[in-house]
């Protein structure tokens with residue numbers, strides 16, 4: 001991706017769920033499971049985002065993510081049921097990150113999942129929910145990031161003389 005495309009990806013990622021402004025609060029904030037009817041309203045949020053932002057010229061190229069982040073590789077997603085590479089690349093990449101973030105976070109109706117469980121789930125969804133290449137890239141990125149964090153942790157542990165016992169840095 002070019003630098004300009006990355007700017008659009010960033011904007012799209014920031015705006016990805018803005019369409020939820022068009023979903024009533026009693027649905028968005030409902031602690032329990034949604035009814036079929038409520039799911040219909042919830043699944044309109046990508047279309048709401050498109051309708052809200054598509055007339056804003058500079059945001060138009062950033063709409064792939066808000067409009068298509070719930071499409072699925074096998075064509076069973078929404079709002080348009082796009083399949084495979086019909087789904088814009090930015091949205092295919094973002095879909096993996098979005099599900100990872102959702103499952104790693106507490107929700108009113110369930111506690112966050114541990115990292116390994118989430119990664120295993122994402123692996124099982126390659127080729128159905130997600131573009132298999134996007135999953136491969138994501139897992140690679142996560143493993144590099146965790147190697148980097150472990151290296152940093154080892155460094156701080158080895159240089160712990162300047163770290164107070166309760167963990168705050170002097």
Ligand SMILES: [Fe+2]
Nearest residue numbers: 016017045069
């Ligand atoms: Fe969403």
